[in-house]
Amino acid sequence: MSQQNQIKPIVQMRDINKSFGAIKALDGVNFHLMPGEIVGLVGDNSAGKSTLMKILSGAYTRDSGEIYMEAERSISTTRMTAVTGASR
Ligand SMILES: Nc1ncnc2c1ncn2[C@@H]1O[C@H](COP(=O)(O)OP(=O)(O)OP(=O)(O)O)[C@@H](O)[C@H]1O
Numbered sequence: 001m002s003q004q005n006q007i008k009p010i011v012q013m014r015d016i017n018k019s020f021g022a023i024k025a026l027d028g029v030n031f032h033l034m035p036g037e038i039v040g041l042v043g044d045n046s047a048g049k050s051t052l053m054k055i056l057s058g059a060y061t062r063d064s065g066e067i068y069m070e071a072e073r074s075i076s077t078t079r080m081t082a083v084t085g086a087s088r
């Protein structure tokens, strides 16, 4: 398959880390969302679901890791709205 015809993820989060003091809320989390995909995010209480989505939305900043929106890399620790706004 040529590079042009490849279906790319809408959202990709790679090796996301986030700590709150001594609490490691996210430890190397990878997540991707393909076009048309419906995804459930499940886990125990305090697993880090809300933290992951808050990082994706820009409410929290990540300590490290990369986020891509439609293959466009967001600048580290900036809010995602800056990236989504730029691509519209
Ligand atoms: N603002 C914060 N300050 C300090 N610790 C936090 C903060 N937000 C989350 N945490 C901690 O990070 C960990 C992950 O919490 P998070 O709320 O992301 O889990 P969750 O999977 O959404 O849990 P739940 O199922 O209860 O909603 C928990 O230990 C929580 O106490």
Ligand SMILES: [Mg+2]
Pocket: 049, 050, 051
């Ligand atoms: Mg939650």
